[in-house]
Amino acid sequence: xxxxxxxxxxxxxxxxxxxxxxxxxxxxxxxxxxxxxxxxxxxxxxxxxxxxxxxxxxxxxxxxxxxxxxxxxxxxxxxxxxxxxxxxxxxxxxxxxxxxxxxxxxxxxxxxxxxxxxxxxxxxxxxxxxxxxxxxxxxxxxxxxxxxxxxxxxxxxxxxxxxxxxxxxx
Amino acid sequence: xxxxxxxxxxxxxxxxxxxxxxxxxxxxxxxxxxxxxxxxxxxxxxxxxxxxxxxxxxxxxxxxxxxxxxxxxxxxxxxxxxxxxxxxxxxxxxxxxxxxxxxxxxxxxxxxxxxxxxxxxxxxxxxxxxxxxxxxxxxxxxxxxxxxxxxxxxxxxxxxxxxxxxxxxxxxxxxxxxxxxxxxxxxxxxxxxxxxxxxxxxxxxxxxxxxxxxxxxxxxxxxxxxxxxxxxxxxxxxxxxxxxxxxxxxxxxxxxxxxxxxxxxxxxxxxxxxxxxxxxxxxxxxxxxxxxxxxxxxxxxxxxxxxxxxxxxxxxxxxxxxxxxxxxxxxxxxxxxxxxxxxxxxxxxxxxxxxxxxxxxxxxxxxxxxxxxxxxxxxxxxxxxxxxxxxxxxxxxxxxxxxxxxxxxxxxxxxxxxx
Numbered sequence: 001x002x003x004x005x006x007x008x009x010x011x012x013x014x015x016x017x018x019x020x021x022x023x024x025x026x027x028x029x030x031x032x033x034x035x036x037x038x039x040x041x042x043x044x045x046x047x048x049x050x051x052x053x054x055x056x057x058x059x060x061x062x063x064x065x066x067x068x069x070x071x072x073x074x075x076x077x078x079x080x081x082x083x084x085x086x087x088x089x090x091x092x093x094x095x096x097x098x099x100x101x102x103x104x105x106x107x108x109x110x111x112x113x114x115x116x117x118x119x120x121x122x123x124x125x126x127x128x129x130x131x132x133x134x135x136x137x138x139x140x141x142x143x144x145x146x147x148x149x150x151x152x153x154x155x156x157x158x159x160x161x162x163x164x165x166x167x168x169x170x
Numbered sequence: 171x172x173x174x175x176x177x178x179x180x181x182x183x184x185x186x187x188x189x190x191x192x193x194x195x196x197x198x199x200x201x202x203x204x205x206x207x208x209x210x211x212x213x214x215x216x217x218x219x220x221x222x223x224x225x226x227x228x229x230x231x232x233x234x235x236x237x238x239x240x241x242x243x244x245x246x247x248x249x250x251x252x253x254x255x256x257x258x259x260x261x262x263x264x265x266x267x268x269x270x271x272x273x274x275x276x277x278x279x280x281x282x283x284x285x286x287x288x289x290x291x292x293x294x295x296x297x298x299x300x301x302x303x304x305x306x307x308x309x310x311x312x313x314x315x316x317x318x319x320x321x322x323x324x325x326x327x328x329x330x331x332x333x334x335x336x337x338x339x340x341x342x343x344x345x346x347x348x349x350x351x352x353x354x355x356x357x358x359x360x361x362x363x364x365x366x367x368x369x370x371x372x373x374x375x376x377x378x379x380x381x382x383x384x385x386x387x388x389x390x391x392x393x394x395x396x397x398x399x400x401x402x403x404x405x406x407x408x409x410x411x412x413x414x415x416x417x418x419x420x421x422x423x424x425x426x427x428x429x430x431x432x433x434x435x436x437x438x439x440x441x442x443x444x445x446x447x448x449x450x451x452x453x454x455x456x457x458x459x460x461x462x463x464x465x466x467x468x469x470x471x472x473x474x475x476x477x478x479x480x481x482x483x484x485x486x487x488x489x490x491x492x493x494x495x496x497x498x499x500x501x502x503x504x505x506x507x508x509x510x511x512x513x514x515x516x517x518x519x520x521x522x523x524x525x526x527x528x529x530x531x532x533x534x535x536x537x538x539x540x541x542x543x544x545x546x547x548x549x550x551x552x553x554x555x556x557x558x559x560x561x562x563x564x565x566x567x568x569x570x571x572x573x574x575x576x577x578x579x580x581x582x583x584x585x586x587x588x589x
Binding site for chain 1 (some may be wrong): 194207209210214217218219220235243247290291292293294306307308309310311313314317318322324356357360361387388390391392445532533534538551553554555556558560
């Protein structure tokens with residue numbers, strides 16, 4: 001699987017609460033999209049919509065376990081997030097929503113990387129390519145890979161319940 | 171041998187001789203619970219093609235986030251959840267007002283030592299207070315579990331936190347956890363299983379132990395556990411008839427990190443707005459005017475928390491420029507507080523008493539802040555926007571400090587109000 005997309009840089013400690021406040025967690029998708037990261041900066045809902053990959057710092061998605069913080073990013077078109085670390089529950093939720101998560105501190109520290117730059121993530125060769133630079137990342141566990149490839153846990157569950165997979169990869 | 175708590179319980183529950191940190195395993199939990207967000211779990215369950223839940227006796231649902239409903243949408247969501255519980259024969263369904271789910275699961279005796287507990291909420295780590303391996307999972311995760319009985323977990327590395335000494339007057343478990351957060355930073359123990367022990371823990375009642383396991387998720391932990399001891403057994407005595415087999419770490423287990431804090435050196439703390447790790451001794455923030463004081467949440471709103479706050483408020487009035495919200499963690503805790511006269515003190519002092527639930531803690535319900543408001547809270551998170559407004563500020567502190575600020579109209583050292 002190869003993902004190519006424009007990046008959006010975000011700071012350290014972007015909490016799940018600021019990605020999407022609780023008041024919007026159960027609203028229709030279009031209302032959620034208007035609010036994504038707006039508490040951090042009112043321009044961000046537009047910027048997120050133009051990006052496919054987020055590059056953030058430490059603890060991205062920290063705090064709340066509300067899955068809507070991951071759902072809204074997926075619905076906004078985000079396909080991968082590269083960070084130094086992720087809030088533990090956001091990590092599960094984003095994978096379950098089919099977003100590829102990669103911990104790559106060296107890439108996050110690369111100052112040359114700006115909003116709108118294009119990155120390529122190759123899940124098979126486990127490489128992130130940016131201009132002439134290249135960053136390796138460790139292979140995600142098989143179960144995570146399968147959930148991402150299925151497009152998220154709901155699809156994965158569908159395949160399992162309909163007998164199309166046994167999910168025997170653990 | 172040489173196993174941590176997490177390694178031992180996860181090996182036992184998966185029938186393996188040994189598991190190692192980083193390993194992906196599949197478990198079938200002993201208890202899976204959810205709250206109002208069950209409505210999203212149910213949607214995912216239906217989208218997956220789920221028909222019957224894997225085991226209704228292992229599922230519990232408690233409405234706590236948006237209670238009583240504010241809007242028709244919220245009321246309809248609750249209705250969907252009620253109907254699902256009935257159709258799926260989930261007997262452990264707790265109506266709006268019973269309490270905050272984490273507190274309710276523990277006080278109803280559903281969380282037992284040596285079991286695996288998952289909840290669709292980050293503060294599920296609270297249940298580690300009973301010696302369980304307890305962690306938060308997502309809504310899709312919960313739906314998948316309910317539909318298949320399966321859940322993947324990564325075996326966590328472990329950290330040992332030893333809390334020695336005794337608390338000085340005016341200092342509580344909350345102050346110690348804010349000090350721990352200051353030291354290790356928010357998410358400083360990310361993905362870890364945190365084992366709390368030491369003289370302080372041994373001498374604390376379940377209610378105060380709860381605070382450490384609850385705020386384990388602010389530390390970044392996957393789970394936070396306090397080994398089953400006499401206090402745990404006594405607490406469970408009249409709450410369950412089910413037998414249980416506690417799990418204990420081996421004395422020679424390997425920990426990634428060991429942290430020791432002498433509780434007798436901790437003074438009243440307050441976390442400044444923006445992040446949970448911005449703790450300072452409270453006198454450094456003294457004099458900051460506040461608009462709202464929130465005495466509630468799964469962290470600090472049990473009867474003994476209310477007792478401390480009542481001691482501060484007895485014979486005093488809430489400052490005319492402050493709204494004090496009092497929200498017992500559960501109806502049972504509220505009832506105890508009522509019988510002991512604390513609720514009368516709150517009402518007389520001019521507090522607003524709300525039904526047991528999450529209230530404003532998550533920002534979606536009763537008590538949302540205005541632009542520029544400052545709120546002192548006994549809850550667990552002070553991230554920007556957490557209480558429903560990114561233009562407001564939240565300070566975290568103990569119930570004593572919340573009550574003291576409510577009286578003074580500004581942040582104050584609670585020790586000055588406790589004689």
